[in-house]
């Protein structure tokens with residue numbers, strides 16, 4: 223059954239006013255105190271609930287999120303002992319979190335002799351393929367890689383193509399689930415995402431998907447600042463130069479103190495342009511925060527990673543870095559524009575989880591520094607209501623002629639946020655529309 227051509231949302235609250243709202247042709251076409259329903263039209267009764275612009279997640283990795291659903295996670299352990307049997311499953315198996323360092327193609331064959339299997343080392347930097355996988359990908363591999371099955375990430379051009387081949391149903395499921403949370407748009411922050419892989423994501427998800435990859439867009443170009451490498455300065459420099467040549471701002475991934483220092487130094491050399499962002503800024507002291515505020519840089523951060531990984535990071539980092547981990551309020555108070563996002567699958571894809579964590583912190587689980595880093599729930603939600611090209615800018619609004627990308631809550635806004643904050647709901651969402659079409663059911 224095709225969806226109705228127009229939908230009337232009755233008795234909803236838009237920016238404080240109780241109104242009816244008609245969606246047609248992909249847009250909001252009417253907003254008023256009382257609109258008569260047409261006979262052929264779908265009607266959704268709002269009952270005084272808030273109608274918001276659809277939520278936008280400003281930093282996510284869609285293919286990795288789909289892959290995480292289709293994976294066997296070894297959680298830092300060795301390969302399973304013995305053979306997992308021949309199996310007649312024709313699909314790829316993706317295994318992640320391998321803790322052993324010297325595994326080769328022959329070891330993976332011993333467990334999975336017939337199915338195509340790729341195993342990711344827990345560092346994320348190395349894949350080990352079994353023989354059927356090597357045969358499938360032979361054209362992409364050099365002689366040594368074919369022999370050992372070991373392919374380093376820097377060589378993995380096949381990665382995106384492979385994910386796309388094997389993840390159709392997971393992608394569709396992610397799109398549906400995001401719909402149940404009110405999400406209508408995503409910015410994929412995977413550095414090289416473009417071409418067929420991006421097309422596959424767009425074809426599989428109902429959400430509107432932007433990419434920080436190399437394609438033609440006004441959004442920033444993602445550049446990773448990894449600090450375990452002598453060539454980092456040159457690589458980051460080249461990445462920013464390429465973005466500037468294409469007329470684009472940059473999104474610099476910086477998770478350590480040195481990574482952030484390097485990112486800021488490179489940006490100061492080029493000069494900051496509108497739209498430049500720092501992703502994560504997971505270790506950020508006051509001096510770095512003040513510098514970012516002066517330069518007008520936007521920080522895109524993830525409370526759900528702080529909650530998942532924060533306690534471990536407290537152990538891992540240098541003691542002098544501990545007070546500066548995953549700051550939120552501390553950055554806001556120093557004048558930095560901070561935007562929340564998920565970084566799914568590394569953080570939690572549900573935006574309401576991030577709103578709750580931003581509002582209450584995660585102090586109960588060994589992350590004492592998060593509890594003094596909270597912000598108001600309404601401000602946290604606001605991060606998801608801005609435009610993809612201006613994450614710290616004004617909130618989008620529900621208005622006539624705007625795209626009908628909408629999130630209808632199940633109650634008035636303040637009540638919904640109160641329930642999110644005290645954990646009484648995972649997502650206070652009744653219905654989600656993208657281009658006027660209801661999704662996520």
Ligand SMILES: [Zn+2]
Nearest residue numbers: 281283411565
């Ligand atoms: Zn990321």
